[in-house]
Amino acid sequence: MAIPSIASTDPAAGPGGPAVARRGDRGLLGGLSPRSSFILRRLGRLLVSLVIVVIATFLIVQLVPGDPVRAALGNSATPELVERTRADLGLDVPVPEQFVNYVSGLLRGDMGTAIGSQRSVSDTIAQRFPITLTLAVAAFLVAALGAFPIGVATAVSSRTGRHRLADLGISGLLGVLIAIPSLLFAVGLIAVFSIGLGVLPAAGWGSFQQAVLPVIALAVGPMAYLARLVHVEMLSVLEMPYMTTARSKRLPTHLVYLRHALPNMVTSTLTIGGIMLTGMVAGTVLIETVFAIPGLGTSIVSSITSKDYPMIQGVVLVYAMLVLGLNLLIDVALATIDPRSSITEG
């Protein structure tokens, strides 16, 4: 199914938009049923990805030019303090031993101690992670629940060609919403609802009112993008011969669309939806900073600025694992929902 190249301009989506070509391995697992070999391949991929992520986060400290400990503590720190901190961080032993310590620490759930606060990195993350997850999941739900009705309705309406002006208007509006990145949308929302109307708070986290603007800011761009995808997919599904078959059965309209059309666009929409969801996870970094939300995003920014490497390693690792976990969830959902996914995915 052709996914049209709608240019994404959300920074979280990256250049060229979410056009991810996926390739699986073939042959090795030939004896298994398509579905279980599909899941096994994906699990294997997850494992490899995890290894890469762990190595990459470990390498952060090694790749920083110069002395990371000196950089973290600043030029005013005494040589004794630098050496003591180096020993505390376990950076005074050979690199292979550091790696073994790093991995065994991770397996115990120990990510070290933050240089700045001297608090356990794991504790800080455990405290902040739920906030970020809530923000991302809430925004995704808003985006998905908004996109489907809009996309389906505009596709059906533009096919009959009866409300041409309204179709053009909505299509144009979606285009504008896609073009505005979440960061700027957040600014606009604050300007209108916090400053202009004064109805919703512009910062903080904890109450429902405080969550409204961040969730909307994070959700609107992906929602518009997904709605447009649903629109395009729906139009192409409506042209398929099996839709003529369904119409030839003279089924009620809602059955034609819900039973015959919708399941056939789930695969592509879910694939792109998954990529968007991971993009939204990264997008929380910007949104949390704008709205001063005490999640993982604000902590990664502050720790990068203060060169608090144990904290950076921990947060990057958690973000990456969250992305990988979401990818796996989407894959399993695909394999469950679509009877063909294990076949079309080669």
Place this chain on the structure above:
Amino acid sequence: MSPRPTASPLLDRLRTPRGVTGAVGALAIIVVAVIAPTVWGSAADTTSVADRLTGASLAHPFGTDELGRDVFARVMVATRVSVLLTLGATAISVIGGVLLGAVATVLPRPIRRLVTALIDILLSFPWLLMALFFSVIWGASATGAMLAVGFAGVPTFARLTYTLASSLVGRDYVKAARIAGVGQVEVLVKHVLPNMLPPMLVNAAVSASGTLLAFAGLSFLGLGVQAPEYDWGRLLGLGIARIYGNPMAAIGPGIALVVCGVIFTQLGELWNESSKRLLGLPAPVRRGPGVSVQPLAEPTAPEEPVVQVRDLRVAFPDRNGDLVERVHGISLTIMPGEVVGVVGESGSGKSVSAMAIAALLGPDSAVTASELSFRGIDMTAPLTNAERSRLGLELAMVFQDPLTSLNPSLSIGKQLRETVEVHEGLSKAASTKRAEEALESVRIPLAAKRLRQYPHELSGGMRQRAMIGMGLMGRPKLLIADEPTTALDVTVQRQVLRVLHEAQLRTGAAILLISHDIALVSGFCDRILVMKDGRIVESLDADRLHEARHPYTQGLIACVPDMTSDRTMPLPVIGALGALRQGQEPLVEGPDGERLTTTEGQRA
């Protein structure tokens, strides 16, 4: 496909609204980037204690900052830095991606697979996360951020390069170069890379707008451009910090970002434009005024025709929205139990006519007829619910490709059952029982198991028989089969036709069989209609085919090879006017009885 091809397709595209905005926008960015530091430089750097932190005014459209500097001037001056850093990062992404992707294509197979797997894994991480990772390593600075954003984009372009290069490597001219002894690297540089340039440019331009915003994001987070330098992202961050005092200080840089991002996107789409129009909305064409007719006397009266068509015309909008008539006033009658074949080449309007009879043409078609009825139901008027139910049960369709005409996401059972469940209110158990009977009657063994399967689990012939079985679920009075055997191989064709024949005998339904194959139709049907260019040119009983008068029909019949055909001669071909040519022999009489010469046949 542009209607008036000019010397340069790009110039042609520049005349479109998108082309104009793209070109003017790009020019504006360049001009502002070049002159801004000279024109607004002093206003951007002049501090003034008296003008500190003022709001938007005529003198200062975006207000002033904490040192009294004009924010509007700073936004304009920041254009150069923002655009240059964006272009730099995009260049890093493209060059790095092309290198990695190109190298991957020439690597030995095991290493190649490893590299592409790695690229795919990197691609699954959001770009911002990658940029953050790299900016840890290179530090919070403009150069560090440029490297970070650039490197984060490398996997995207590496994947694009690899995909494009792999597809190009398979092309004939590349294979030819290989065979001619050109080395792998030389093939890549001389033949593959130049051909990748256009799609690369499109993607680079489109991704530049993403890069611009990503860069702004990093600077906003304090990880990009550092004081005293400033780009739009940093101005945005400073503006947000005091958004309650002066919202314009944040909105101003935001506007600059959106405008610039849209222009980059427009430039990318400009290259892409002519081939595919995104979300092209069909021209507004209303359904033509259907001529309502008096309903026929009594639908169940004996020997009332199943289908009565008089002067059916079907038109579709062309590219400009003008209606073009494709079926020019055909008339036909189908009696109960009659098997009628419609033959004609593709484009003759036979399928369109059948779909019009079933009232299944899309909303953009314009159907008119002085009569178009199915068992007393006026098919040109809006259908009542009762009429819809009757149609669902009594009028069944079988299409050409059973793989696409069965819904891939629904089990066979569900697709069979739903007609009677909806229109007769049958319970699931009752409808399942009937579905099993229907499958058995179309010679599908293990019906209960097949009902639980999905279309892709059945063979082509079995799918088509299931499709016929679906039509037998109600109480069919007419079965429209549109090229039901064309997508199947010959042995399966016979099977499907036999099932169709048995279904006709058992249910007494009439059949309208559409085909381009006169041999198939003549063996199966009672009566044959020959269609050409939207008209019925001949109507014949199947056993009187040899009496065909129209040269086109004669041509169709003569085209069927039999045991007596001379195998040393080329197969016959029908000319555009219906004249037949076989080898160099003029064989057929024209409509006026004159013999067509070879030259006339060729001219036609």
